Amino acid sequence: MKTNLLKFTCGFALLAATPGGWAQSNLILNGNFATGNFQDWNENNMRVSSLFKGIAPPGTDIFYAATGNLGALMQTINTMAGTEYTLSFLSNNNVDNIGGVISGLIDGSPLFTADPIYLTTAGSWEQQTYNFTATADTTAVELDLNFLYAEGYGYITDISVVAAAPVPEPSTLALAGLGGLGMWWQIRRRK
Numbered sequence: 001m002k003t004n005l006l007k008f009t010c011g012f013a014l015l016a017a018t019p020g021g022w023a024q025s026n027l028i029l030n031g032n033f034a035t036g037n038f039q040d041w042n043e044n045n046m047r048v049s050s051l052f053k054g055i056a057p058p059g060t061d062i063f064y065a066a067t068g069n070l071g072a073l074m075q076t077i078n079t080m081a082g083t084e085y086t087l088s089f090l091s092n093n094n095v096d097n098i099g100g101v102i103s104g105l106i107d108g109s110p111l112f113t114a115d116p117i118y119l120t121t122a123g124s125w126e127q128q129t130y131n132f133t134a135t136a137d138t139t140a141v142e143l144d145l146n147f148l149y150a151e152g153y154g155y156i157t158d159i160s161v162v163a164a165a166p167v168p169e170p171s172t173l174a175l176a177g178l179g180g181l182g183m184w185w186q187i188r189r190r191k
Contacts, residue, residue: 024162027077027085028141031159033063042074046145053094053153058125064092064157071145071154077161079134084164087111087141088129095152102154105142106132125157131164 029040033048046065050057057064065073079085091102091114103113112130132139141161147154 026160026162027079028075028159028161031089032061032157033065034061036063038065038073040075044072045069046071046073052155055092055094055153055155057157058090058092061157064090064155066153066155067145068147068153070148072142073145073156073159074140074142076138076140079137079139080163081134081136084131084133085139085161086129086131086164087159087161088127089143089159090125090157091128092125092155093147093152094155100145100147100149100152100154102128102156103144103146104130105140105144107135107140108142 030038036050037048038046043065046067048063049066050063052066055064055066065071087104087106093100101113104111111132114128139161143156143159145154145156
């Protein structure tokens with residue numbers, strides 16, 4: 001009985017202390033516009049499309065958001081104050097020119113302004129990634145696409161916000177060490 005309890009305790013300690021043992025989930029809802037509309041989003045001057053101006057969605061996606069104007073996408077997500085998050089998305093344009101600019105705001109404060117989108121092969125999707133630290137239990141994420149004066153259209157999809165990879169705290173490492181020590185002791189006892 002004691003042996004089974006010890007095995008369970010050691011196994012649980014090792015499992016609980018495994019960094020990155022839990023899958024990171026996307027806090028953005030409908031980030032690839034799979035619903036075919038702006039469900040879960042607030043938007044301004046944007047459209048959902050599956051093939052617009054010759055641009056196909058990336059990978060297995062069916063839809064993306066597009067604008068040829070001053071467009072914006074906004075969504076409020078649940079976060080944890082003090083936690084670092086990663087915002088990422090795919091962007092594209094349909095004309096080989098120094099096109100529009102995409103900028104991001106977190107709770108109304110600028111997070112980034114991307115260099116003007118210039119893809120030498122129109123129709124290529126470009127991954128963009130930015131980090132921020134949440135200051136409250138909810139965070140307003142806004143992505144602005146300024147293509148008003150560009151010759152073409154801007155596109156965005158696969159928008160995600162996930163918690164950055166956690167750094168193990170000393171207590172986590174101690175718990176892992178305790179679990180490892182218990183397993184070592186159990187094996188030694190059997191011999």
